[in-house]
Amino acid sequence: xxxxxxxxxxxxxxxxxxxxxxxxxxxxxxxxxxxxxxxxxxxxxxxxxxxxxxxxxxxxxxxxxxxxxxxxxxxxxxxxxxxxxxxxxxxxxxxxxxxxxxxxxxxxxxxxxxxxxxxxxxxxxxxxxxxxxxxxxxxxxxxxxxxxxxxxxxxxxxxxxxxxxxxxxxxxxxxxxxxxxxxxxxxxxxxxxxxxxxxxxxxxxxxxxxxxxxxxxxxxxxxxxxxxxxxxxxxxxxxxxxxxxxxxxxxxxxxxxxxxxxxxxxxxxxxxxxxxxxxxxxxxxxxxxxxxxxxxxxxxxxxxxxxxxxxxxxxxxxxxxxxxxxxxxxxxxxxxxxxxxxxxxxxxxxxxxxxxxxxxxxxxxxxxxxxxxxxxxxxxxxxxxxxxxxxxxxxxxxxxxxxxxxxxxxxxxxx
Amino acid sequence: xxxxxxxxxxxxxxxxxxxxxxxxxxxxxxxxxxxxxxxxxxxxxxxxxxxxxxxxxxxxxxxxxxxxxxxxxxxxxxxxxxxxxxxxxxxxxxxxxxxxxxxxxxx
Ligand SMILES: Cc1cc2nc3c(=O)[nH]c(=O)nc-3n(C[C@H](O)[C@H](O)[C@H](O)COP(=O)(O)OP(=O)(O)OC[C@H]3O[C@@H](n4cnc5c(N)ncnc54)[C@H](O)[C@@H]3O)c2cc1C
Ligand SMILES: [Zn+2]
Numbered sequence: 001x002x003x004x005x006x007x008x009x010x011x012x013x014x015x016x017x018x019x020x021x022x023x024x025x026x027x028x029x030x031x032x033x034x035x036x037x038x039x040x041x042x043x044x045x046x047x048x049x050x051x052x053x054x055x056x057x058x059x060x061x062x063x064x065x066x067x068x069x070x071x072x073x074x075x076x077x078x079x080x081x082x083x084x085x086x087x088x089x090x091x092x093x094x095x096x097x098x099x100x101x102x103x104x105x106x107x108x109x110x111x112x113x114x115x116x117x118x119x120x121x122x123x124x125x126x127x128x129x130x131x132x133x134x135x136x137x138x139x140x141x142x143x144x145x146x147x148x149x150x151x152x153x154x155x156x157x158x159x160x161x162x163x164x165x166x167x168x169x170x171x172x173x174x175x176x177x178x179x180x181x182x183x184x185x186x187x188x189x190x191x192x193x194x195x196x197x198x199x200x201x202x203x204x205x206x207x208x209x210x211x212x213x214x215x216x217x218x219x220x221x222x223x224x225x226x227x228x229x230x231x232x233x234x235x236x237x238x239x240x241x242x243x244x245x246x247x248x249x250x251x252x253x254x255x256x257x258x259x260x261x262x263x264x265x266x267x268x269x270x271x272x273x274x275x276x277x278x279x280x281x282x283x284x285x286x287x288x289x290x291x292x293x294x295x296x297x298x299x300x301x302x303x304x305x306x307x308x309x310x311x312x313x314x315x316x317x318x319x320x321x322x323x324x325x326x327x328x329x330x331x332x333x334x335x336x337x338x339x340x341x342x343x344x345x346x347x348x349x350x351x352x353x354x355x356x357x358x359x360x361x362x363x364x365x366x367x368x369x370x371x372x373x374x375x376x377x378x379x380x381x382x383x384x385x386x387x388x389x390x391x392x393x394x395x396x397x398x399x400x401x402x403x404x405x406x407x408x409x410x411x412x413x414x415x
Numbered sequence: 416x417x418x419x420x421x422x423x424x425x426x427x428x429x430x431x432x433x434x435x436x437x438x439x440x441x442x443x444x445x446x447x448x449x450x451x452x453x454x455x456x457x458x459x460x461x462x463x464x465x466x467x468x469x470x471x472x473x474x475x476x477x478x479x480x481x482x483x484x485x486x487x488x489x490x491x492x493x494x495x496x497x498x499x500x501x502x503x504x505x506x507x508x509x510x511x512x513x514x515x516x517x518x519x520x521x522x
Binding site: 239241242250251252253254255299300301303304308309310343399400 | 416417430431434435437438450451453454455457458459460461462463464467469487488489490
């Protein structure tokens with residue numbers, strides 16, 4: 001693999017860009033792999049990457065029914081933060097956030113990680129108390145967050161309206177080290193690095209069946225034929241139930257569309273990420289100048305990758321009252337992704353009732369931020385067959401045992 | 416946008432006046448049930464790609480709970496029916512089977 005660098009750009013500019021290589025190979029599937037990963041989203045690719053990098057396992061295929069990064073990874077609003085309430089969440093999200101800091105160097109791909117700061121507005125007394133609690137919990141967990149007063153909010157976000165009309169801003173939970181990254185680049189960077197380690201990323205290859213013998217997974221059936229495997233990792237977000245049905249076990253997951261939209265591009269107006277959970281909207285500005293806006297999730301199961309129209313109105317209404325200056329902006333594009341919601345709004349990194357088969361799912365509305373940490377922990381689980389310290393709290397058995405990792409209060413909104 | 420005919424008041428209601436109530440016809444297990452059954456009742460969901468039966472409430476209308484059958488892949492609505500039943504009506508199942516021959520049927 002030829003490395004990307006400032007020198008490479010100059011060299012290619014001088015020869016009319018004729019020397020760029022393909023970023024990853026597109027091989028035909030082999031008959032068998034040590035590990036098959038289903039789903040070439042961020043989590044599947046990161047799992048493959050850390051299996052290779054941390055555990056020396058490279059006879060891996062990542063199977064993707066569409067194109068890599070074409071699921072939620074390429075559809076999300078890229079907020080990265082780690083100020084969760086529960087210890088297990090803070091650990092894995094903070095691991096991920098810290099890995100984002102060095103990801104561009106690690107993958108030799110500019111993922112445009114921008115630690116511009118993430119602000120979560122407190123707009124009711126209850127929300128304020130909740131965030132104060134999170135700030136204290138984060139202090140104990142070693143995650144740097146602060147509860148800041150309204151005056152500081154206004155300093156950081158001059159375009160914000162602090163006084164209502166429905167909900168005044170009472171302060172905010174502020175994580176200065178949070179931010180955003182380029183979602184496609186994260187998927188591409190992992191894919192390129194995996195391909196370079198000799199792994200096969202096979203696109204347009206849908207898994208349609210799972211074969212087992214004596215309680216152990218042996219192979220997958222795909223639209224490109226049968227492929228044998230020693231171990232299998234399902235990392236397919238909103239499509240997890242379909243895969244679990246093939247393997248013969250049940251999941252505490254429901255799939256719903258979550259939407260986002262972007263405005264026409266404008267000059268720099270806001271240089272932090274603002275989330276307003278009470279009125280239900282969040283916003284940041286991309287490097288191109290578009291305002292990137294997160295909308296609502298539908299309240300019912302659906303795989304339409306579109307979402308209900310009335311959520312657009314709710315979201316825009318919330319943001320217009322928070323940032324009155326955007327009221328005349330046109331919205332350019334709107335889309336949806338199918339997110340995988342669990343009962344406690346926390347992810348699943350787990351063994352399954354089928355031997356040799358592991359699952360990583362349930363990141364729901366907020367799993368872009370966790371991609372590197374999740375891949376790290378999932379690789380450990382798949383390589384060793386048992387979860388390490390990052391994944392151990394996220395097993396499927398927690399639902400039966402009542403050990404929920406309840407983030408539904410801390411993360412009541414889609415992000 | 417989803418539009419259901421409320422089987423109680425007869426109004427064609429769009430989803431902004433309805434509240435979703437999740438998967439229908441769950442077996443509600445009691446205090447004596449074992450852990451696995453309880454886990455299933457509380458957490459496991461069919462979450463199908465295709466035909467799905469759900470509970471809905473005409474929240475901003477007559478207020479009644481009812482059942483609905485629809486397709487989760489394209490939001491086509493097959494029909495709505497009373498809340499006071501433990502399984503979808505046979506006629507509705509037949510209608511769906513006709514439209515979706517590959518559907519495994521009501522199980
Ligand atoms: C609108 C929106 C906004 C969001 N905003 C944020 C945010 O600001 N911050 C944040 O942290 N998170 C956010 N999220 C959540 C985040 O996008 C997801 O949690 C994360 O991208 C999930 O990654 P993944 O790799 O698990 O899934 P995906 O990226 O969806 O990848 C799964 C892949 O599996 C493939 N697949 C499915 N079935 C099969 C099969 N049978 N065979 C082969 N391949 C299959 C799919 O095609 C897909 O490419 C948002 C999500 C959405 C939809
Ligand atoms: Zn009614």
